[in-house]
Amino acid sequence: MSTLVLVKLAAHHGIPEDVVLAETGLTAAGLRAADAEVLARQELRAIENLLAAVPDSDTAGLEAGLNYHLTTYGIWGFAMISASTFRESIDVGLRYLDLTFTFAPIRAEEQGSNLTLILEEEPSLPAGVARFVVQRDAAAIQTLQRETLGWPANPRAVAFRHTGEPGLVDRYRSVFGVTPEFDAPRNLVILDADILDTPLPQANEHTAAMTQQMCADLVDARRSRSGLAGRVRDIVVAQLRPPPSLPDVAAVLHMSPRTLRRHLANEGTTLRQLIDEVRSALAAELVTGGRLTVAEIARRLGYVEVSSFSQAFRRWYGVSPRAFRDR
Template sequence: MITPEAPTWPAPDSRRPAMGTLLLVRLAVERGLSPDAALAGSGLVVDDLESPDRESTAAAEMQVIRNLAAWAGPASTWGLDAGLRYHLTTFGIWGFALVSASTVQEAVDIGMRFIDLTSALTAPRPDVDDAGHLRMVFHEPDEPADVARFVVQRDLAAVQVILEEVLGRGARFREVTFQHEPVPGTEERYREVFGTEPTFGAERNAVVFDPTTLEARLPQADEHTSALAQDQCRLLLDRRRRRAGLSGQVRDIIVAGLRHPPSAPEVAAALNLGERTLRRRLAAEETSVRILTDEVRAGLAAELLVSGSLTVAEISHRLGYVEVSSFSQAFRRWHGMSARSYLAAHPRSDG
């Protein structure tokens, strides 16, 4: 991906691990806020976040942070407390790719390349300071001061945790800077989290790497494992991007009713849109309900076939085909070969 350069990143509908939002809700509950109150206005319920493969959106996560910031009050360091809960394991394959990199510099490069797989809300980007040291700059989101402070606290504290998990406990940044001033009495909490004296009222929110840290070889470095993890990051990022925007919402509706694929008028009704509006907006995304239905069917057909859990006839029925022959013709059109040939080239996962 292209490293984000502007504070408009991420897009509100961009998807991210639901675990990041769940960690915020758990913090809220511990501090006396109910789950419903923590999630108010986000369009989510706790059940949406519990499954490890569930996703949230940037907009939903930001709303939860607004709720926490309002509850915590202006003197809060809850953002720092939240950031300490974000570990490499929180981000799945992204974290695995970082920990298996050869050096900290390579881990930074990988992390930025796939930053959309994290819960960051600060548009982090690498930069070089006046002394030639690599620093990571974090843009404050366009939010009220208490919300922006919470987000910056969280994202920088999470980066501190990740540095220690990649390099070892006790690893520190050369410098940590914040644009905001600390509320009197909270300075010690910042020192505890970062293990150093942060600079406040700075030009940028940033962490600065020591050159020797960047060159350090990581304890779990493995070139083969890192390459495989990065491949998985690319695949996951591609899937998430395909589900963004109106197209993503339409895909979800199609998947939910695939045995009786919804028509364009039915999809429009489900989205509370006029049919002409739906068609126009999908056309702007260079797609249509018919194209999306075909894409969903093609992807699921291949996945279900290789999983080995269903017969071709059962897959055909699941995807809304009355006749297996119609499904077989469609499969050949999608994948350029018969289901049998596809399976020979991609052996069933159950062996």
């Protein structure tokens, strides 16, 4: 669905499908198959192709984000829109963020009357691609907020780490309703926390329970790795204090780090992502088990600082470990 959005955006600018899909190994017909799957590296290549072809590449991410609707995200979107309140919708969205297309992990911080969504850039991405995916996700947050609430709601403030060209500021303002801060320390979308407990117009208790269970099942299925990624995951499970490095894992598997990295990329993952998956799954089990303190769980999962574990847990599940345990 995400790559199809890119293809349709290109078509709007008169760019043929094969230009966007060049060197991705994908075809337009294949993308439209109901069971089609796209690897991260394939979508990133499609983004690079799109940026090279569109005339307004500096704001192409904004245009893309406006086309990512709740229905674009499948069951994840239905889980969000059927939640009882806007707060629950955000919690569900962050808890199952792995089911989205984001390349910028998102975490939330609530303080006073502000709910701040922090978009963390993947450091390995080229600068142009990183700007695109952050713009896309920030604009998509705006789109999803309006569709979830059922009425237009602008963020209180928006900030980007990248530079905003003077002639393009109006484009940002037309999308967000506010003028963003550029060259900021972090990418932020700040929402009005006063609307968090607003009941959602399409809330449905039965649908919410069903779709959230489906999201949980999908996440579990994706984390049940096979092939080389499954072997690497087993190595990570056996050694989390501290987590193994790429050379460590490569030595166990009798291959070079470069070869290991390439094979994992072919399976659509990285060592960093696998470590994150293992920690996420074990963290939920250990927290709900109730026998260990948060500090003990953090140490068991290889975190030096409890605060780092707490931040990671919020990114995975949208709430603190203690709030998760109290559910």
